[in-house]
Structures are given as C-alpha cells and as structure tokens.
Amino acid sequence: MDRFAAMQAFVAVVETGSFVRAGERLGLSATSVSRAVAALEAHLDVRLLYRTTRRVSLTDAGRTYYRYAVDLLADLAEAEAAVSADSRTASGVLRLSVPVTFGVLHLAPLLPRFRQQHPGLTLDLSLDDRITDLVEEGRDLAVRISRELLATTLVARPLTSTQLVVCAAPSYLARFGAPQSPEELGRHQCLLYSYADQAGQWAFRAPDGSVHHVAVKGVMIANNGDVLRLAALAGEGIVVQPSFIVGDDLLSGRLVPLLQDYALPPLKVYAVYPGRRHLPAKVRLFIEFLKAAWGEPPPWERWRQRQD
8 A cells, every 4th residue: 555645535535525636736537535534544553534425424532633634745845845956946736816807817818927937837726706616626735815804713814905885887977976075975886796794885994094994875886897897888887896806997087086085895815725834835936936926016906006
C-alpha cells in the first residue's frame, strides 16, 4: 500500500464528501479511492469513515487522523516545492472560486499571463456569487469581497480594495435631478442588490461622523450587479455598486457619482484559503501575482484620480 496515496484519497473523501467526487479530484475511479481508504483503515486497524448509501462521515478516530493527515500532506508538498529545481514555479491544479462579475472583469484577463509564467499549472475556475465551502468543494483559494470577514477557520489575506459608489446616468438626473442629501433618496427610483445585508436600506456616514440610514424604494431588484449597472445606464434609477463594476462608467461619464461628501462602507478584496501550517506554492505565488497586478489603488479606482 502506498500510504501517502491512501492518505490523499482519505483526505479527498473527507473534503469532497463522497468517493465519486474524491476520485474526480484525484483523477481516479471511485472504486480505486474506496480501496485505498479501506487499505488505510486495515493498516491502522481502525475505522476512519462511516459509509451509508447517502453520505460519508468521520468517526472520532477519522477526525483525529484527518487533522494530522492534512498537515502531513501540506508539509510534504512544501518540502517538495522547497527543494524543486525552481521553487518559484507553480504546478498541478489550482482550484479557484470567484464572484461572477469580479471574476469576468478583473480576474479572467490576468489568468493567461499567470499561466504563461507557470506552464505546468492547470487552472480550475468556479464563478459563483454564493459563499461556498472551500473545503467541501475542494477549492484551494477564493476571492471574496466584504467589509470584514466573519470569524472562520479560513485564512484571509487582503489583496486590494474597492469602494461602494452611489451613481446614476445623466439621463436619469436630467429627468429627476440629483439628490443633495441621503434623505432625498427616499423620493427617487433606486436599483437594489438583493444579496446586500439590507437591500432596501442604505447607510451613509456624514462629514461630521453621523450615520444616516435611509429607506429606499426599489424599482428593480436583482442578485447580479451587471443587471443593475445596465439598468442604471438606461436611466432607470440610482444604484449603489462597487467601483470594480462601475469604475469605467464613472471614468467615461456614462454614470455620475452622487453624494460624494457622504461615505459608504469600504470593501476589501481578500484571498481566502483553508488554514494550514504551510501554504502551497501555487497558492502563495497566485496571491503575490494578484497583489502586484491590482495594486493599491487598483485600476477600477482611476475615476477618483481624474476627479482629484
């Protein structure tokens, strides 16, 4: 029995939740994965997994073994990377999870350059606006955009920032005028993002530090920022969107920023990955690449520099 291969099979089953998905991750059949785990259990003389027709779950011994196995496999990968001919080269499969619009606009254009730098690397990209379970889905790294991340076992590294912007098209402002205070938004047509914590209430910080909570009326509600951007460009209403979506429109004048004396909560762009003692080289190199590519301020904030 190849103990490391069996250990990899066991970890893959735990992290994907099934022998079939573990096999897909490892490029093996589900039968081969099952045999490897069974051989490992026989070697240890202990049951690691409970198996039913519907699900796989860890025994107490399996839970303990999994913690050590994850660290041991990470140590092995790190050791191999450290003594390889070129420790600055990423290889294998890098599995990414990225929000849809951000991924299309700002990550996808960078991927060919990273692949050219690391030709031995395969990129597996999942675009999804849901907060996915990285371990369960077998993802190495996620890009997440948030004010702050909740306490978790994941590690979060800030990459850059983005700002929420209140804006509207010149055609809308010509018909309805521009609000001069947050309170005036209640009389305007607004476009609402349904995944926001409070889609129908926008919060602004005034120059004196006071916070204004404003109930707004949505003439359109969507769970995708691109849809709201297109509606705003068509003059349908006022929208709050991150600069990574509307930055080019603000730069060109297709959208006009509003209420600039009032601040909206800043957002950070994070690289998030499972917490392990050693960071795989492919993840570390990708994080370094993204930080250098986007910088601070990032390209989508160029409209502010023009205003200054």
